[in-house]
Structures are given as C-alpha cells and as structure tokens.
Amino acid sequence: MTSEFLLPLVTVGATLMLVLTGLLNFSVFLRQLRSSRELLETAKWQLENARQQPEIQLFQRAMSETSEHLAVLLQRPYLRPYFYENKSWREGDQxxxxxxxxxxxxxxxxxxxAIIHSAAFPQYPIRSVEQTIRFQLRNSPALREFLMEAFDRxxxxxxxxxxxxxxxxxxxxxxxxxxxDACGTDAAERARRERLLRHLQSATNDEPVELARYSLERKRKLSLSEATSTR
Structure with a gap:
C-alpha cells in the first residue's frame, strides 16, 4: 500500500519539477530574447548613425563654407553693406x-x-547653398567684380x-x-571660356549644380587620362 501510495506522489513531484524547470528555462529564454532585441536595436541605431554621419558632415561643411566669412564681418561690421546691401566701394569709405x-x-x-561639393556629393544641401550663393552674388558688386576679374581661378x-x-x-x-574678349593673349584660357560658352548654349539643363558637375567630370576625365598616359 505504501509503495502504491508513494509512486503517484513521486510521479506528480517529478512532473512538477519538470514544469518548474521548463518555466525557469522559459524565463531565461525570455530574458535572453529581450537582451538580444536590445542589442539588435542598439546595432541598428549604430548602423543608422554611421550611415548618416557622412551626410551630417556634409551639412556641417555646407554651413561652414557659406558662413565662415561672418567672423570677419563681426570684427569689421563696416564691410557688411558691400556684401549684403549691394553697396559699391567708393573713395573715402571707411x-x-x-x-x-x-x-x-x-x-x-x-x-x-560649396558649389563644387554640391556637384560631387548628392547628399549636399544644394538648394540652400544655391540660395545663399545667389543672394550673395546679386547683392554684392565686389563679388561680381572679383568673379569676372579672377574667372580663371x-x-x-x-x-x-x-x-x-x-x-x-x-x-x-x-x-x-x-x-x-578680356582674355587678351592667353590662348588656353580663351579656349576654355569658348568651350564653356558652347557647353552652356547646348546644355538642355542649365541648373548651376549641373554646370558645376560638367566641369568637375571633365576635370576628372582629364586627370585620369593624364595618369594613364604617364604609366
């Protein structure tokens, strides 16, 4: 009788132990799964951050290139009208x-x-850069004059x-x-400017960034050709 009574108890006890062990294992599994999910989310965040880092750097560069001159204007505020208010320099000015x-x-x-970077990198904030450059050139005789005088640069x-x-x-x-007409005897520079004129006349897309991309790609091809010919 005793053995007949104990056997079911042992069986029930063993079953309970198996259930408890299973529950403990399941609890451990849930913690591991939760931890794995957290690690996966962290990895995804790090990957996304790494992917966006070049774009962030380009935005920072764009801001720097289009605002670097402000430090000079803070030191010399009397220069500001020549670059923001369409003022021409005259004898006797401060x-x-x-x-x-x-x-x-x-x-x-x-x-x-900034415009070259816009042509080279699609992620560059071209629209804001174009607006800044357009404003500066159209509100500064000094900039327009320097561009025409030093165009070869x-x-x-x-x-x-x-x-x-x-x-x-x-x-x-x-x-x-x-x-x-202003080239004088510089035949190479004259040829370059004539080529730019022909390209502009034939271009179906005369967006500034596309014009910069044309010059950039041509420079790359010439550099590659020169490197190949010297081997």
Whole structure:
C-alpha cells in the first residue's frame, strides 16, 4: 500500500519539477530574447548613425563654407553693406579697397567650394547653398567684380557661379562673351571660356549644380587620362 501510495506522489513531484524547470528555462529564454532585441536595436541605431554621419558632415561643411566669412564681418561690421546691401566701394569709405577685395576673395572661394561639393556629393544641401550663393552674388558688386576679374581661378565652379549671378541663361552667355574678349593673349584660357560658352548654349539643363558637375567630370576625365598616359 505504501509503495502504491508513494509512486503517484513521486510521479506528480517529478512532473512538477519538470514544469518548474521548463518555466525557469522559459524565463531565461525570455530574458535572453529581450537582451538580444536590445542589442539588435542598439546595432541598428549604430548602423543608422554611421550611415548618416557622412551626410551630417556634409551639412556641417555646407554651413561652414557659406558662413565662415561672418567672423570677419563681426570684427569689421563696416564691410557688411558691400556684401549684403549691394553697396559699391567708393573713395573715402571707411573700408579700404583692399579690405573689400580680400573679403570678396575669401567669400567667393568658400562659395566656389560649396558649389563644387554640391556637384560631387548628392547628399549636399544644394538648394540652400544655391540660395545663399545667389543672394550673395546679386547683392554684392565686389563679388561680381572679383568673379569676372579672377574667372580663371574658378576652373570648376566658375560657370555655375556665373549662372547663379544672373537671372537668365542669355545673361550668362553675355558674361562669357565679355570674359572671352578680356582674355587678351592667353590662348588656353580663351579656349576654355569658348568651350564653356558652347557647353552652356547646348546644355538642355542649365541648373548651376549641373554646370558645376560638367566641369568637375571633365576635370576628372582629364586627370585620369593624364595618369594613364604617364604609366
């Protein structure tokens, strides 16, 4: 009788132990699953952050390139009207002609860099950059004059800057003709400007970034060709 009574108890006890063990294992499994999910979410966040990092850096660069000149204006606020209020420099102004020209050079170099980056990187905030450059060029005689005088310095961004300077394609073509006439005896620069004029006339898309991309791609092809020929 005793063994007959104990056997069911042992069986029930063993079953309960198995159930408890299973529950404990299931609890451990749930904790591991929760931990795995947290690790997966962390990994996804890190991956997304890594993916966005180049874009963030490009945005930061765009902000830097289009606002670097503000530090100079804070130190010399009397220069501001020459770049924001369409003021031309005149003899007797507080600013010297050299100050205005140096500031124009600094600002235009930064704007040229911004438009080149717009052409090279699709993630670059092109619309805000274009609006900034367009505003600066159309509100600063000093910038417009420096662009025309030193056009040969802007081998890749020059055509795009000219387009942003003007309202229409025809006005940009007129500027290029003036630049061609101003070349003098520099045959290579004359040929470059004539090529830019032909490209602009035949271009179906005269958006500034596309014009900059044309110059950038041509420069890359020439560099690749030169590298291949020297091997």
């Amino acid at each position: 600013a010297t002609a050299d100050e205005v020209k140096i500031m124009a050079e600094l600002l235009l170099d930064n704007l040229a860099s 802007f081998q890749m961004a020059g055509l795009a800057l000219l387009r942003l300077k003007n309202d229409t394609k025809e006005q940009t073509e007129a500027d290029l003709r003036l630049l061609i």
